[in-house]
Amino acid sequence: MQSNADVSGPTGDDAVKPLRGDAVYEWVRDRIIDGRLPPGSRIRERDLAEEIRVSRVPIREAFPRLEAEGYIRTLPRRGAVVAPMAISDVRELFDVRASLEVLAARLAAMQCAAGAAGDELRTALERAERAVVADPARTPEAQNQEIADATSAFHEAIVELSGNALLRDLMPPISGRVKRLFHLANERDDLDLHREHRDLCDAILRGQGERAAALALAHVEHSRAETLPLLERSAE
Structure with missing residues (x-):
């Protein structure tokens, strides 16, 4: 992901536990809410998978929910980005x-x-x-x-x-x-x-x-x- 925000993944025991789609959703949502992922930040599936040590499957499960609730937008040729609050x-x-x-x-x-x-x-x-x-x-x-x-x-x-x-x-x-x-x-x-x-x-x-x-x-x-x-x- 291209952002100066702190997007470090889980550490210790949490770093090796497989996360389901709802856990990935919460991980990304919480960082959008508190500003660690600011508006406009790109969220690449590959980078996110590496950061929180998951496959792309739970990420693809989480993204539609994040988009439906207004946290991210999917843009042509850019993929998922953090949505602003207009x-x-x-x-x-x-x-x-x-x-x-x-x-x-x-x-x-x-x-x-x-x-x-x-x-x-x-x-x-x-x-x-x-x-x-x-x-x-x-x-x-x-x-x-x-x-x-x-x-x-x-x-x-x-x-x-x-x-x-x-x-x-x-x-x-x-x-x-x-x-x-x-x-x-x-x-x-x-x-x-x-x-x-x-x-x-x-x-x-x-x-x-x-x-x-x-x-x-x-x-x-x-x-x-x-x-x-x-x-x-x-x-x-």
Whole structure:
């Protein structure tokens, strides 16, 4: 692959274990999400097979899924390249989030009102709180990664608590795009982000469906208002 990004393959025991298509998918997806494979990077089957020590079969299994979820594009005479996140893609992402995350929050609150404990959501919030606390032992990059992971886990916990199986199936590709966007537009107030998460968690655990839905929508729209101008300026 032609890229200055860190695309080193598995090391140690993992380097000799055969990877299936889903594992190759996750390996490439994670590096696109966190920016180690930046937009425009070429992904050659032969080079990737050598880096992660697999045959081309699982790579060919992974590529259609990566393309279907918007992570790569297949171009004539260039093959697979990492797809950019266009401004139009980001607007569509926020539109979808404004529907599905609001629904998830309302349903999760209804589950709590009916007696669900919400322990996993509490745990996810505590993890998110630890992630935003300043720690001189962490690099800014490491903290940003921890915040991204914890934020994703918090929203996944809401979806899980919703009890809606179809919603759980719909969310993973959306969550991946959100996490990628988190890395692309990382100028934000993380403490403010956590306060919104804390208020949303409180409404859900109290079984306050409409309050939870309103807070979820406000959270998405706040993120939209902060993110789009950053991306528009970087595209100029």
